[in-house]
Amino acid sequence: MTDTYKAINWTKVDDVIDRAAWEKLTEQFWLDTQIPVDKDLDDWRTLDDTHRWVISHIFGGLNLLDTLQSQDGMAAIRQDAKTPHEIAVLNNIQFMESIHAKSYSTIFSTLNSPEETQAIFDWSDSENLLQTKAIRIRDLYHDDDAPLKKKIANVFLETFLFYSDFYTPLYYLGHNKLTHVGEMVKLILRDESVHGTYIGYKFQVAFNQLTDIERQSLKDWMYTFLYELYENEEQYSHLVYDQVGWTSDVLTFIRYNANKALMNLGQDPLFPDTADDVNTDVMAGISTSTANHDFFSQTGNGYLLGKLEPMLDSDYDI
Numbered sequence: 144m145t146d147t148y149k150a151i152n153w154t155k156v157d158d159v160i161d162r163a164a165w166e167k168l169t170e171q172f173w174l175d176t177q178i179p180v181d182k183d184l185d186d187w188r189t190l191d192d193t194h195r196w197v198i199s200h201i202f203g204g205l206n207l208l209d210t211l212q213s214q215d216g217m218a219a220i221r222q223d224a225k226t227p228h229e230i231a232v233l234n235n236i237q238f239m240e241s242i243h244a245k246s247y248s249t250i251f252s253t254l255n256s257p258e259e260t261q262a263i264f265d266w267s268d269s270e271n272l273l274q275t276k277a278i279r280i281r282d283l284y285h286d287d288d289a290p291l292k293k294k295i296a297n298v299f300l301e302t303f304l305f306y307s308d309f310y311t312p313l314y315y316l317g318h319n320k321l322t323h324v325g326e327m328v329k330l331i332l333r334d335e336s337v338h339g340t341y342i343g344y345k346f347q348v349a350f351n352q353l354t355d356i357e358r359q360s361l362k363d364w365m366y367t368f369l370y371e372l373y374e375n376e377e378q379y380s381h382l383v384y385d386q387v388g389w390t391s392d393v394l395t396f397i398r399y400n401a402n403k404a405l406m407n408l409g410q411d412p413l414f415p416d417t418a419d420d421v422n423t424d425v426m427a428g429i430s431t432s433t434a435n436h437d438f439f440s441q442t443g444n445g446y447l448l449g450k451l452e453p454m455l456d457s458d459y460d461i
Contacts, residue, residue, distance in 0.1 A: 310389070
């Protein structure tokens with residue numbers, strides 16, 4: 144241990160991606176309390192019990208996985224950070240993962256009764272397929288001898304494993320239902336896109352410093368691990384979505400996102416699925432166009448907080 148402690152100097156940044164990521168993440172800052180989820184109650188009341196079950200339980204799954212990211216994931220990745228600026232970015236990501244986890248509780252407390260909410264948490268804390276993917280990722284986070292595998296696990300979770308659950312709110316948003324819940328999810332997706340890209344970039348920097356033999360060995364492990372996760376995800380999707388008939392479309396969506404995760408890691412796709420194969424309503428929901436929220440008190444995914452301008456009649460056009 145040295146005898147001095149150095150302050151972080153943002154006027155001298157070794158990697159411009161650290162500055163770019165910091166600026167993007169702080170520009171995107173938001174809180175769950177800024178989204179009026181209660182305005183979706185009328186839509187919620189029109190749904191039957193089966194569709195309500197699916198919606199509630201996918202948010203239980205998302206809550207579990209974002210809890211893992213906020214409590215274990217970023218702490219594990221931060222152990223291998225090279226500069227104080229990288230640590231600062233990872234701290235930002237960790238905080239936003241906590242915001243994401245809390246956001247799902249905001250949705251629960253708004254749409255569900257306290258008894259229903261507790262049942263959702265009991266389910267997510269015990270459901271075998273959901274726990275399997277969480278524990279597989281957690282175990283890699285705690286393997287201090289495999290820093291690059293930690294990053295692979297992180298990107299697979301951010302860009303792949305979340306998406307079997309994200310399908311549902313995006314589907315409803317594409318049908319102009321549960322729009323405020325959908326807007327909150329789009330804000331989360333916007334964050335996760337930066338998180339996956341940033342961690343993937345850091346992986347590529349380290350990966351390219353390996354020998355050819357080391358790279359090939361890690362690639363072999365990576366693709367095997369991804370397919371093992373996909374097999375579990377396939378069973379999980381059947382468990383959740385068979386009852387509403389969406390399973391086939393969900394599996395297409397997660398294969399598409401598995402390829403995006405590989406792309407973030409600088410690797411070739413594993414599956415043949417492309418954006419053209421994904422349900423068009425879901426792709427419409429995932430669009431990043433700005434929503435029509437009250438500009439002064441709430442946040443839409445295209446808005447910058449703190450920047451005000453007069454409202455126009457056209458702002459209310461849907």
